[in-house]
Amino acid sequence: MRCSVLMLVGVLVAGGGLYGQAAPRVVEHGVYGVHLIERSIGSEEYEISSTGLRRKLSVTTNTSERGMKHTTTTTLEYRADLAPSRFEQHTITPATATAAAVDHASVTEINGDQVTAHEAESTRSFAKPAVAFPGFANMPAAAQMMMMRYWLHHGRPQKLVLMRASADALPVEIRAVGHDVFNIKGAMVRLTRYTVENLVFGREVLWMNDRERLAGVMTFAAGLPQEEVLDEYKSAFDPLFGSAVRQEMLDLATLTRAVKPEASGSYAIVGARLIDATGAVPVENSVVIVRDGRIAAAGAASAVTVPAGMQVIHAEGQSVLPGLWEMHSHYSGVEFGPALLSAGITTARDCGGELLFLIAVRHAIAEEHQLGPRLLLAGLVDGDNHDAFGLFTAGTAEEGKSVVDMYADAHFDQIKVYTQIQPEVLRAISEEAHKRGMTVTGHVPAAVNAFEGVADGMDQINHLQFVTKAMVPEWSAAPFVLNDLKSDRAKRLIALLAAKQIVVDPTIGWGEMAGHPKSIPTWGLEPGVKAAPFPLAWRFNNIGVAGMDEAKFKDGMVAKLQVIGALFQAGVPIVAGSDTNLLGYGLDRELELYVQAGMTPMQAIQSATSVPARVMHHEGDSGTIAVGKRADLVLVMGNPAEKISDLRRVVSVVTEGRIYDSKAMGATVGFHR
Template sequence: MFVGRLRESRARPPLPGPPPLEMTATLFLALALSATNPPPPDSGRFTLYKLQHEVGGETFSWVSTAGGRMLTTRWAFRYLGTDVRLETTLETTEDGRPLHLRSHGQTSTLTDIDLDVRVEGARSFPIHRYPPLALEEALFRYWLAHGRPRTLPLVPAGAAAFELRGSDTLASPSGPVVPKRYSVTGLLWGRQSLWAADDGRLIAVVNGDAELDRFEGVREGFESHLATFVRGAVRDGLADLAVQARAVRPIHEGDYAITGARLVDGTGAPPTADAVIVIRDGRIAAAGARGAVTVPQGMAVVDARGQTVIPGLWDMHVHFEQVEWPAAQLAAGVTTARDVGNELELAVGLRDAIKDGRALGPRLLLAGLIDGAPDGLGVQLAGTPDEARAMVRRYHDAGFQQIKVYQSVPPALVSVIAAEAHRLGMTVTGHVPTGMNAFQFVEAGADQINHIGFVLAVMTPPTAPGQPRRPIDLASTEAQHAIAFLREHHTVLDPTLARSEQNAHPKDSLFSVYEPGAAKAPPELAEVLNASGSPDTVARRRMAWLARALPIVNALREAGIPIVAGTDLVVPGHSIARELELEVQGGFTPMQAIQAARGKMYRPAPLWRSAGFAP
């Protein structure tokens, strides 16, 4: 029997907090077990990382009880100023049959859980998505003990599968350890890489977590092998993409023509009905009305009657921290994407695989993330000018086009980073670091700003601490000064409106009410998306803020400030369309929104050439 309450919520200051998803159900299951689990380790610890930066740990212990054994796990980490705590207990029989699971706390800064599961009956295992590592170890040992079935049913929902991918040799004081490497599905969105010893001890995992960030967990004593685990996960992920790329072949390559479609060319010209588009060697050679463009004799033709052709879109704010992202974005018409913060190994691997045809996805432009030491985001953490310059050079040497400055970079280092980037022909984008405002950030050398909130903050008079800002009056001295400043400095803005909507919408509403693409997300991802939002009273204020921000973005565009479209995660394969819809709600024409997603107002030569175009 499963009797429980599962609550998913969000509590990530200063971002909006979670919508609860409450579930009460009674399931009658039968558990027929013939195998016996080997006894698990009595206690241990895992070190937890986000983007390879240590953020905390998970401890666990097994104790004997009157009816069998009980596992208790506690994880605690701190990420971007927010504490995450989770405590889980699993009761089993002496031979390892699961009986009762309780889990309470947070699975990330975005998601809370309150789960109570009792199991009786069929072969199944109680576990929630994005579980603690010791609980996943118990699941893995259960799978081993029961003959490694193709799939293993889970309660309250889903099924897990483990696929052997290889092994890695790790040095240790007691001699080499050779854990096997598996791909795991069913516990989270996408695939997880897992390393385990022959006795079932879990050594490490690498995956996207419940807020879609790159996450690593490593058993105590194996932390020095983190780089091996990161490389192994990237290698297996790229191998999966190569299989996908071989299976999904283009309908046509080389020379061919598309005829009969309605053509929206992105120039501002009216749509062309019954258009002809001629492609030679994979590039558009001619496009126009049927009477103006002729299909060369003998050329293959794609009949596109009843369809619309638009230019490939540019998503200028992505984080492809899982290999599942690129193909989804390509399927949505995104042919160029800018990754503005990722693990270097994964970003470079994806970029090169896509460029070489070993993976399906948009061509990737890369902005290398730099944050402040010691507790910033990722591992490129600068505390001194020399460290900052070295990090810029490392990204440049890896083929990155930009540097992304993050929230905790010391203000004094922004000009150092910008000067070194500009010296090397790179540009600088990012968040406005704490202790600076948008004016100071740009004056220090930033070429671009991520997120509209940083710009809106300088368009009204300063307020007392704890007091809300006044609504923006575009005719005010402050707003006019901000507009003139950004225009004079040619500052580019990617407002990430779809992400703002995800953060602001009421948490007691399914996210699909606002972003229709969320309804098509797989269950593991839908759980994360529906955990987003704000409590009702906060949501009303934040949604009103967003409604006021939309026309301001359009006013910035009308004033000549370059606006580019960027989604910042949200729903793979869908939210680029939502970003354009929100722009249109703010006053963009549909053509202007398409042009924003084509970089029409923003074509710096280094980025444009790197994407294969002439500036």
């Protein structure tokens, strides 16, 4: 094996010298286009240099994403037999008006049989495994290429140990899953398709060519969907992407086969506390009868008779509620389905993702009964600007109408407008969306405020910040503070939102997570991080703002919670969504914060059940427990109508009448509830 590697390298270097004999020479070079939700946001350039038996990979990645510029430099030093000796990565967060630039450094050093790895604020020294590779969650494509070469030339182990700073890091699992053939400049090119699991949450899809160069990688489950394609294959971006979507659907079928329902068809749930989300007093010792995916009966055990011979699910000590609605998801991989279902979420609204993937996964769930919540889709559109977000943009009214028609023809439920949309385009989008039976949600564009956004046709607003921003006088550069809530401007805005029934999903839990001081451990805000699979746990345990004042942070949270309370008391519809917070648990945290804002636990539950069903026009078949509605249910230990955090204690979830064990469901994607 080693001889073959040395021969291969010898061909590549074509006469490279021994140690200390010659200056490094470049033996390989490449450029990858970097995309976010299929939109080009920058490039990654790499080169491999050779000095005798030593090799060095050098990578520079420059991206500009929604106005945020980032530079990442990565180096990997290794021997000709591909054995790594040092892996180092630096990501520079640029300076802002309020913060200095930050260098996020990760280093893994291998000295003989000893390894020292440093990532974020963690450092670990340990004995080097016999077959192992250094790795970080945000490895560039070229570094993943070297990982693949190492794996290919070291026996293709079923599990490849990653030398990381945490002993909890999972080994990556690499599988060859097929081949794809493309026509590149008139020549037929064959690529081998692989999936890579545990580097990020979920499975990446990547391709290697016959020269062991990584042609492309699609990461569906790393916060937001990302794609990188080597320049020589950029003309094949669309077919590569299509192949990745097909692979994802195959992976979803595998996940579905991994967990079987405990019951389906006809059965009775007996003994649970019935919280039907209508606002009625919970019914102790209830019976809910399910037939063919629908609720056939529900009420007190004294009033509902279980038919003879029907299967009985005993749920004493538990509460049964309508399945929860996640109203702000970026559904970035098929692993999202089991993760959300295991948290009791049976309907999710996607607020901006990859068009073909979303259409495919929606079909797989709805028509093929694969694992996942029912998906409602909001089609993302931004202004025609270099800082735009997502693939589809509109710079004119006609372009805006065309994008709306495309989404409407694909049976999307809403349009999601974004920051760079101009006022005249927003008005055209809203008019066309309403004509096509769709509603308009999204960010309030930068060119208007919330007052004007509503006047221009917005029906819903994502994120509380766009409400609080409009409460501050336009001439003021100061951020929102609690006193602004008492202003005439704030009162006028709240009255407008209530009168027009403008729906707000605050996503305050994600704001808390992303903006909390690092001095407050993540688990102190979100205990669910302890149950998350390592790639997610690592990401969330290292989120936070270094040096931030805790008192200032807490004062800001109090102010935001009071705004939510004021909106709710005025009658503004509030729906719960967690954005890119911890999957499943992020919705629990959102509801806990609503209770802190002044809602009763029942009202918070309704913000994730009956209210979203009503504002999304599905109240006829969802959102409450009633005869004839979809059998989308969640069973939890305890009584969330009194203690909202009991929603975290999911026992079972029912989707389309199929009842699953929550722990078994979550385990398919690494959660251990």
